[in-house]
Structure formats: C-alpha cells, structure tokens
Amino acid sequence: xxxxxxxxxxxxxxxxxxxxxxxxxxxxxxxxxxxxxxxxxxxxxxxxxxxxxxxxxxxxxxxxxxxxxxxxxxxxxxxxxxxxxxxxxxxxxxxxxxxxxxxxxxxxxxxxxxxxxxxxxxxxxxxxxxxxxxxxxxxxxxxxxxxxxxxxxxxxxxxxxxxxxxxxxxxxxxxxxxxxxxxxxxxxxxxxxxxxxxxxxxxxxxxxxxxxxxxxxxxxxxxxxxxxxxxxxxxxxxxxxxxxxxxxxxxxxxxxxxxxxxxxxxxxxxxxxxxxxxxxxxxxxxxxxxxxxxxxxxxxxxxxxxxxxxxxxxxxxxxxxxxxxxxxxxxxxxxxxxxxxxxxxxxxxxxxxxxxxxxxxxxxxxxxxxxxxxxxxxxxxxxxxxxxxxxxxxxxxxxxxxxxxxxxxxxxxxxxxxxxxxxxxxxxxxxxxxxxxxxxxxxxxxxxxxxxxxxxxxxxxxxxxxxxxxxxxxxxxxxxxxxxxxxxxxxxxxxxxxxxxxxxxxxxxxxxxxxxxxxxxxxxxxxxxxxxxxxxxxxxxxxxxxxxxxxxxxxxxxxxxxxxxxxx
Amino acid sequence: xxxxxxxxxxxxxxxxxxxxxxxxxxxxxxxxxxxxxxxxxxxxxxxxxxxxxxxxxxxxxxxxxxxxxxxxxxxxxxxxxxxxxxxxxxxxxxxx
Amino acid sequence: xxxxxxxxxxxxxxxxxxxxxxxxxxxxxxxxxxxxxxxxxxxxxxxxxxxxxxxxxxxxxxxxxxxxxxxxxxxxxxxxxxxxxxxxxxxxxxxxxxxxxxxxxxxxxxxxxxxxx
Numbered sequence: 001x002x003x004x005x006x007x008x009x010x011x012x013x014x015x016x017x018x019x020x021x022x023x024x025x026x027x028x029x030x031x032x033x034x035x036x037x038x039x040x041x042x043x044x045x046x047x048x049x050x051x052x053x054x055x056x057x058x059x060x061x062x063x064x065x066x067x068x069x070x071x072x073x074x075x076x077x078x079x080x081x082x083x084x085x086x087x088x089x090x091x092x093x094x095x096x097x098x099x100x101x102x103x104x105x106x107x108x109x110x111x112x113x114x115x116x117x118x119x120x121x122x123x124x125x126x127x128x129x130x131x132x133x134x135x136x137x138x139x140x141x142x143x144x145x146x147x148x149x150x151x152x153x154x155x156x157x158x159x160x161x162x163x164x165x166x167x168x169x170x171x172x173x174x175x176x177x178x179x180x181x182x183x184x185x186x187x188x189x190x191x192x193x194x195x196x197x198x199x200x201x202x203x204x205x206x207x208x209x210x211x212x213x214x215x216x217x218x219x220x221x222x223x224x225x226x227x228x229x230x231x232x233x234x235x236x237x238x239x240x241x242x243x244x245x246x247x248x249x250x251x252x253x254x255x256x257x258x259x260x261x262x263x264x265x266x267x268x269x270x271x272x273x274x275x276x277x278x279x280x281x282x283x284x285x286x287x288x289x290x291x292x293x294x295x296x297x298x299x300x301x302x303x304x305x306x307x308x309x310x311x312x313x314x315x316x317x318x319x320x321x322x323x324x325x326x327x328x329x330x331x332x333x334x335x336x337x338x339x340x341x342x343x344x345x346x347x348x349x350x351x352x353x354x355x356x357x358x359x360x361x362x363x364x365x366x367x368x369x370x371x372x373x374x375x376x377x378x379x380x381x382x383x384x385x386x387x388x389x390x391x392x393x394x395x396x397x398x399x400x401x402x403x404x405x406x407x408x409x410x411x412x413x414x415x416x417x418x419x420x421x422x423x424x425x426x427x428x429x430x431x432x433x434x435x436x437x438x439x440x441x442x443x444x445x446x447x448x449x450x451x452x453x454x455x456x457x458x459x460x461x462x463x464x465x466x467x468x469x470x471x472x473x474x475x476x477x478x479x480x481x482x483x484x485x486x487x488x489x490x491x492x493x494x495x496x497x498x499x500x501x502x503x504x505x506x507x508x509x510x511x512x513x514x515x516x517x518x519x520x521x522x523x524x525x526x527x528x529x530x531x532x533x534x535x536x537x538x539x540x541x542x543x544x545x546x547x548x549x550x551x552x553x554x555x556x557x558x559x560x561x562x563x564x565x566x567x568x
Numbered sequence: 569x570x571x572x573x574x575x576x577x578x579x580x581x582x583x584x585x586x587x588x589x590x591x592x593x594x595x596x597x598x599x600x601x602x603x604x605x606x607x608x609x610x611x612x613x614x615x616x617x618x619x620x621x622x623x624x625x626x627x628x629x630x631x632x633x634x635x636x637x638x639x640x641x642x643x644x645x646x647x648x649x650x651x652x653x654x655x656x657x658x659x660x661x662x663x664x
Numbered sequence: 665x666x667x668x669x670x671x672x673x674x675x676x677x678x679x680x681x682x683x684x685x686x687x688x689x690x691x692x693x694x695x696x697x698x699x700x701x702x703x704x705x706x707x708x709x710x711x712x713x714x715x716x717x718x719x720x721x722x723x724x725x726x727x728x729x730x731x732x733x734x735x736x737x738x739x740x741x742x743x744x745x746x747x748x749x750x751x752x753x754x755x756x757x758x759x760x761x762x763x764x765x766x767x768x769x770x771x772x773x774x775x776x777x778x779x780x781x
Contacts, residue, residue, distance in 0.1 A: 010581040011635050022633040177622070181588075181629045188630075198686040198746070200754040219746040222739050229622060236618040242597030243604045243614035246656075262611040322667070323730040355616040362619070370733045374671040378740035385747065 016189055023185035024397065028420070030178045031394040032427035035387055037172060039431060041159040041227075042383030044152065045368060045376050049516035051151025054442045056502045058146045059514065077132025080105060081281040083114050084298070086135030088277055090128070091116055091303070101300040103280075106132075108294045108315040147447040149456060154438065160231070163457065166238075172231075173239045179228045186217065193218060206399050213392040216385040223382040224389070230366035233359070263351065266343070273306040275337060280310065283334050287312025290344050291330025300336070308336035316347060318372065324348040326360040327369035391428045398424060398476075421476040422468070429483035430467025432531075436490045436524060437463035443501040477542055484535045491528025495521050573638060584632050584641065591645040592628035596621040598652035605659035665778045670728030673778065674721045674738070676771035678745025681717030683764030684710045686749050695757040717768060718742060723775055 011018050043050065052058070077083065083105040091101045095118050102117040113132060120126040129138040150157070161168035187193065197218065200211045217224065232239065241255075248254040260267065277300060284295045293314025302308045314330035321327055326348045333343040343351070350356040364370055368379045398421055400406075409416045441459035445452045471479045498521065499505040509518040573580035603617025604610050632641050686692045688710035693702040702710070721741050726734030752760035 009577045010584045011633055011638075011641075013635060015635060018633055018635040019630070022630075177625060177629075180622070180626045184626055184630055185633075195689070195691070198682075198689070198692060198750045198753050200750055202754060215747075215750050219750060220743040223743055232622050233619055236622070237615070240596060240600055240618045240621050243600040243610075243617055246601045247604050247610050247614065258611060258614075262615065323733055325732045325736065353612045355612045355619065358619060359615065365736065371729055371737055372667050374667045374728075375733075375737060375740065378737065378744065381747075382740060382743060385743075 016191065019185040019188040023182055023189050026178050026185070027182045027390075027393050028397050030175050030182070031390045031397075032423055033171075033175050034179055035390040035394070035427055036431050037159055037175060038383060038387040038390060039435070040155040042380055042387060043435065044156040044159050045380050045383065046519070047152030047156055049152070049520055050155070051149075051153065052516040053520040054149045054151045054439070055146035056498075056504060057447070059504070059517070063512065077106070077111055077114065078135075080110055080284070080295070082135075083132060084280040084284065086130060087114060087116050088280060090130060090135065090137070091118070092277070094128075096304060099302065101277075101298075101303050103298045103300075105284075105295060105298065108296075108317065110294070147442075148451075148453045149442055150453050154457065154460070155435075160235070169235055169238060173235060176228050176232045180225070180232075183217075183221070183224055183228065187221075190214065190218070206396065206403070209392055209396040209399050213389060213396055216392065217389040220382045220385045220389075223379075224386055226365060227383075227386070230362040233362045234366055236359075262356075267301060268307045268309065270302050270305045271307040274304055275306040275308065277303050277308065278336055283310050283339075284312055286341075287332035287334070288314070290332040290341070291346065293317070293330045293347060296329060306337050309342060310334045310336050314347065320347065322370055322372040322375075325364045325370055326350065326357060327364045328360050394420075394424050394427070418476075419472070422471040422479070425471035425476060425479040425483055426464070426468035429480065429487060430464055430471060432527070433467055433483060433487050433490065434460050434464035436487065436494065436527075439494060439520075439524070440490060440497060443497050477538070481535060481538055484531045484538070488528045488531040488535060491524045491531060494524045494528075580638060583638055587638075587641050587645060588629040588632035591632065591642070591649075592625045595628045595645060595649050595652075596625040598649045598656070599624045602652045602656040602659075605656040665724060665727040667728050669774075669778060670724035671741075673724040673771050673774045674741040675744060675748075676767045677717045677721045677724075677775065678741045679748045680745075680764045680768035680771065681714045681721070682742075682745045682749035683752075683760050684714030684717065684768075686753055687761065687764075688714065692753060692757065695753070696761055713768075717772075718745075720772065720775065721745075724778060727778065 008017055008021055010021060012021070078086075084103065087103040087105060091098070091103070095101070098118040098120075100119055104113070104115040104117070106112055106114065111132075114130040114135075115127060116130065117125060117127045130136065131138050154163075157163050160172055162171060164171070190196075196211070196214060198215075200208075200215050202208055204211075237244065244255055244258045248258045280298055284298060288295055291312070291314045293316070295312055296315040297313045299311040299313065300308055301311070311331060311333045316327065316329050324347070328345070328348060328350060330347040331343070331345040331351075332341065334340065335342055345351055350360045368375050371378075398417065401417055405413060405417075407413050438456060438460040441456045445455050445459070449455065467483055470483065474482065495506045504517070506518060506521050509515075509521070573583070599621045600614060600617035603620070604614040607613040628645065631644065634641075687696060688702060688707050690701055693706075694700050721738045722734060725737040725741065728734070729737060749760060749764075752763065
C-alpha cells in the first residue's frame with residue numbers, strides 16, 4: 001500500500017501551493033468582514049443621495065429654495081462684507097479668548113448659511129449658526145428640522161471604523177492588509193490568469209463559482225489593489241505610529257507636536273501683544289483674487305494677538321474638482337498685522353512636499369472626489385465586483401467541501417463547516433437585508449423621536465444579528481432561500497413603503513427630476529429583482545437534485561441483465 | 569526543530585502567522601524609522617515612510633508563508649529589522 | 665468633451681477592444697467559429713485592433729477630464745469593458761462579436777468628432 005498523501009499546511013509544497021493555502025485561509029477568515037466593508041463602502045459612494053432619500057422633509061424645502069433662487073437670485077441674506085462683520089463681532093463678544101476662529105461666511109454664490117467654529121475649553125470643535133440676514137444666533141425650531149438621521153454617513157462610518165472609533169479603525173486596517181495579502185497570493189496561485197481572462201462557464205457547480213470569483217477579481221484587479229492600499233494609507237499614521245514614537249515620543253502631546261509640524265510648520269507663535277482682529281473683507285477679496293476661487297472659510301490663528309494670521313480658503317467648483325485627483329481647495333495666508341502674503345496654495349496642491357501631495361491624491365483616489373457622477377458609477381460597479389469577489393470566494397470554499405469533506409479540522413470539521421455555511425448566509429444575504437432594513441427603519445421610526453438616529457443604527461445591527469441566528473438555526477439551503485426571499489420582499493416593497501409613509505412615489509420623483517431619491521429606489525428595486533433571480537436558480541438547482549435513498553432501489557435504475565439475457 | 573514542527577503542524581502555522589503579523593509589523597515599523605532618519609525634516613520623511621511601509625508589510629507576509637524553513641523565515645525577518653534599525657541609528661546620529 | 669459623452673465612447677471602445685482581444689484567443693475563437701485554432705493573420709489583426717481600441721480609451725478619458733484623472737478613468741473603463749466582454753462571451757459569443765464589430769467604428773468616429781467638435 002502506498003503512502004497516503006499528507007495534506008499540505010502552511011508553507012509547504014511548491015511556491016504556488018503554499019500561496020494557494022495562504023489565499024484560501026486568509027481569504028476565508030476575513031471574507032465576511034471584508035464583504036461588509038466593501039458593500040458598505042460601495043454604498044458610501046452615493047452617501048449624499050442616500051441621505052437625501054432618508055430626509056424627506058428636506059425635499060419640499062430644497063425645491064422651494066431652488067425655485068426662489070431662480071426667481072430672485074441674490075435674495076438670501078446680507079452681503080459678504082456684512083456677514084464677515086457680524087461673524088467677527090459675534091466671535092469678539094462670545095469667544096474672545098479662543099486660539100482659533102473659523103468663519104464660513106457664505107456658499108460659492110455669496111448666499112446661504114453663516115457659520116462660525118472654534119475650539120472650546122476642552123479643545124473640542126464647537127460651532128454656531130448665525131442668521132444670514134441679521135447676524136443673530138439662530139435658534140432652530142424643531143418643526144423646521146428634517147428627521148434626525150445619520151443618512152448615508154452610516155455606511156461611511158461603518159465602512160472605515162465599524163462605528164467603533166479607534167478599535168474599529170484598527171480592525172478594518174488589519175482586514176485591509178489581509179486583503180492585500182489575499183490579492184497577491186491569489187495572483188500567485190492563478191495559473192492561467194491570461195488564458196482564463198474572459199472565461200466564465202455557467203451551470204458547472206464548483207467550476208462556475210471559481211470562474212465567477214476569478215472573473216470579478218482579475219478583471220477589476222487594478223481597482224482592488226488601489227482601493228485597498230489607499231484605504232490603508234488614509235489612516236496610515238494612525239496604524240503605523242512607529243516613526244512618530246521614535247522621533248517625537250509616545251505621549252498624546254508628542255503626536256500633536258508631530259501633526260502641527262506636518263500641517264502647520266510655519267504657524268507663528270503668539271507675540272503676547274494684543275491687536276484687534278482687522279476688518280476681514282479686504283483680506284478675503286485679495287485671497288479670492290490670488291487663489292481664483294470664491295471664499296469658503298476664513299481661519300484666524302491667534303485672534304486678538306499681534307502675531308495673528310488670516311487664512312482664506314476657497315470653494316472648489318464641481319467642474320474643476322472633477323478634473324483633479326487631489327481635492328484640496330485654494331488657500332491664501334496673510335499676516336494680520338502687516339497684510340503681507342505668507343503663502344498661496346493653488347487648488348489641488350498640498351501644503352508641503354511630495355508626501356503631503358501623495359496623501360491628498362491617495363485620499364482623492366479612495367473617495368472618488370474626482371470625475372463627477374460618471375466616475376462615481378465606475379467605482380460603484382467596481383465596488384460591487386469587489387464585493388462579489390469576496391462573496392464568491394466564501395461560497396466557493398463551501399461548495400468545494402460539500403461534495404468532499406477535507407478534514408482540515410480533524411474531528412471538528414463537520415461542525416466548523418456548518419458554522420462557515422451559516423456565516424456565509426448571514427454575512428452576504430443577511431448584511432444586504434440589514435442595509436435595506438436600515439432604510440425601512442428610517443421610514444418606520446417616528447420622525448420626532450429622541451435619538452432616532454441611534455434607533456436606526458440599532459435596527460441595522462438587530463436585523464443583522466437576527467439573520468445570523470436564523471442562519472445558524474436553519475439548514476443552509478433553507479437559510480439562503482429564506483433570507484434571499486426576505487431581501488426580495490423588503491427591496492421590492494420599498495417604494496410602496498415610501499408612498500405609504502411620506503406620500504412620495506417613484507414616478508413623482510422622476511417627474512420632479514429628483515434623481516437622487518429615484519436612483520436610490522430604482523437601485524433597491526433592481527437588487528430585489530436580482531434576489532428573486534437568485535432565489536429562483538437556487539430552487540431550480542435543489543429541485544433537480546433527486547434525493548437518493550440507498551435502501552430502496554431507484555425507479556430509474558437500469559436493471560442488471562439476467563443470466564438469460566447475457567448468455568444469448 | 570523541524571521535526572517538532574512536522575509532528576505539530578499547528579505550531580508551525582502559528583509561528584508563520586506570528587512572523588507575518590507581528591514580524592511584518594515590526595519590519596514595517598523599522599522601515600518607517602529608517603525613512604525618518606534619512607532626512608532632517610523628519611515629518612515628511614516619516615509620512616513617506618508610512619505610505620511605503622504597507623508594501624513592506626505585504627512582502628513580509630508573503631515571505632512568512634513561502635515554502636522555506638521557519639528558521640529561514642524568522643532569520644531573514646530579524647536580520648532585516650536589525651539592519652534597518654541599525655542604519656536608522658547611524659543616519660540619525662550622523663545628522664545630529 | 666461632456667463627461668457622459670466621453671464615458672459612453674470610452675466604454676464602447678473598451679468593450680470592443682476587449683472583445684477583439686478575447687476572440688484572438690483560441691478557446692473563444694472556437695466558441696465563435698468552431699475552428700480550434702485562430703489563423704495567424706486573424707490573430708494579428710484582432711490583437712492589434714484590440715490594443716488600438718484599448719489605448720484609444722485614453723482619448724475621451726483625458727479630454728473629458730485632466731490627464732491624471734483621465735488615466736484613472738481609463739483603468740476603470742478597461743475593467744468595465746472586460747466585465748461586459750466576459751459576460752457576453754458566456755451568454756452569446758456571436759452577440760458579442762456583432763456588438764464589438766458594430767460599436768467599434770461608430771465609437772471611434774464619435775471620439776474623433778468629440779476631439780474636433
């Protein structure tokens with residue numbers, strides 16, 4: 001009897017075999033988390049339309065405001081110089097000791113809101129709204145507000161920190177690193193990467209799942225590498241603090257020193273001599289001319305001191321920001337005392353050298369700040385492909401092992417497989433149900449309820465947790481069918497829900513050219529249709545599989561030839 | 569040592585995971601420290617080091633799971649870390 | 665050049681280019697014609713055409729946006745074109761060949777029009 005072939009573990013076999021092992025296992029254990037990060041990240045591309053859909057009270061206001069502006073273009077609020085004067089006066093009386101004032105006088109057309117920001121006694125960012133027509137602080141009447149919701153920002157927040165602050169950031173950072181390793185090991189393993197480039201064989205079971213996994217991954221490979229790497233790089237300094245620790249120290253104070261050296265290397269120190277903040281309008285006008293953009297914000301460092309400096313920041317206009325990878329705005333910095341120009345930054349450049357510019361470009365690449373709607377859709381499709389890459393990978397793992405038990409976990413293998421099957425359903429179908437459930441919660445939770453934004457988040461996690469329990473209790477095939485069915489129902493009924501709860505319907509949205517809301521609903525309906533399709537093919541496949549009972553002879557079995565027949 | 573890992577493959581896998589995760593992180597951190605030492609304007613050098621360190625981390629992880637002996641995996645990682653940190657100390661000291 | 669116009673032209677060019685490269689491969693040529701090897705001349709033509717159309721994607725991409733954004737956009741359109749080509753190859757190689765051939769020339773003309781217009 002020959003020797004039984006030993007199952008390969010880590011670092012064994014050829015280079016390809018060793019990396020096939022790595023790809024399988026690091027891919028599997030992180031597939032569920034990475035799928036969630038990818039799906040929510042893909043939805044985050046359309047954060048604003050989602051928020052728009054989730055705040056229906058705004059729609060009537062926005063349409064009215066747009067109509068007003070077309071009739072009387074410059075009707076809102078006072079002039080720029082008046083706004084600057086009011087904001088300065090407010091800050092002088094209310095927050096004279098603040099180390100920094102940040103004034104946002106108007107939108108790109110010189111109208112809109114008037115806001116001020118500063119750092120409060122605890123060093124926290126604080127804000128106040130001033131009425132653009134009177135300069136008085138605004139007291140918001142509750143009736144005016146749209147329902148309190150995180151809107152699309154929920155998907156952004158979940159995507160980069162799981163709503164869990166620093167810890168969440170680290171978990172995601174680790175997952176993203178594993179994704180890079182999985183991508184590299186996947187390329188190493190894929191023997192026929194060029195021959196199989198366009199190959200996708202359907203209805204061949206495990207082969208089809210592998211073809212699908214390869215297709216979505218290889219065909220969007222540049223995107224996958226870029227998105228994972230830039231995502232890590234954005235949080236790079238937080239995830240890789242060794243340099244800061246080595247050269248600046250490990251205290252929080254040292255980190256602040258590092259960041260101010262990085263971002264504000266030329267900020268002057270306080271002189272101790274007092275000097276009133278000068279009239280801002282001349283600075284703003286000069287700044288606008290130097291950077292070629294209308295003013296967005298005026299930042300005053302050390303207001304009230306003779307060493308104060310005034311930074312004028314510009315509004316990026318949609319057309320030019322779509323042409324640049326780095327989305328920084330223009331900036332002009334002046335000395336408050338002498339009026340000298342200290343620094344001018346053109347839009348798209350970074351303060352500092354190549355590394356700072358690279359950081360800005362990488363952030364732009366990850367968050368698709370460029371290219372307008374067309375590039376948002378390109379990223380959306382590639383993001384869905386990436387999500388499909390992870391989902392097909394996880395499903396492929398189990399499809400391969402349903403037919404042939406590989407015993408990787410010894411005696412516990414069957415139980416581990418069962419757990420993986422359950423996790424697959426909950427991570428893929430369950431997460432999708434939770435995402436649309438979040439939209440349902442937005443319409444069902446009363447608009448005036450306290451902390452309703454927290455309740456929406458609770459609903460998201462509760463639905464997801466329920467789907468996990470369901471997937472672990474029910475048999476995998478039943479769990480898939482039931483969760484896909486739930487997804488289909490929730491998706492297809494969303495426009496009905498919207499009509500019943502807000503009186504808005506899809507056709508009206510299209511008629512009003514409210515493409516953001518219509519887009520959200522149309523996409524959700526499309527997902528519902530796909531879920532129905534998936535459900536149907538699952539049902540067809542399980543109907544085709546005739547269950548075999550070894551004790552009874554099958555009706556379709558060919559009878560063995562009797563001795564009489566063979567002899568003749 | 570190799571006989572031990574043949575009989576207990578779980579430990580071998582654990583060691584490789586440690587090499588990839590912890591060793592890789594240590595190597596990337598050493599890389600950042602080295603970059604920081606290369607310029608007297610430390611801040612941008614550190615940022616550039618951080619931006620490039622993730623390539624180092626991936627390479628280290630791929631190395632840790634390559635079909636070479638565990639002794640070699642750890643040996644190369646530790647040697648590389650020592651070399652980078654040593655160079656960083658020399659460079660930083662030299663620049664003052 | 666308008667972004668939507670450029671996107672349509674870029675996607676069409678990428679789709680046609682990827683289809684051409686696909687049919688230059690033995691296994692996909694066989695799906696289309698039944699011959700199990702691509703004749704040498706046709707392979708050269710298909711490969712050159714494919715490469716040409718893929719490079720041409722850079723034209724609308726850099727015109728509608730800047731050089732840097734255009735390169736990134738082109739990479740995206742190459743991926744989308746490849747996805748479309750692979751999908752059509754699975755369900756109907758003949759349809760892919762028709763789409764690729766009929767889309768190629770008009771999108772090239774549209775690109776040139778956009779350049780001059």
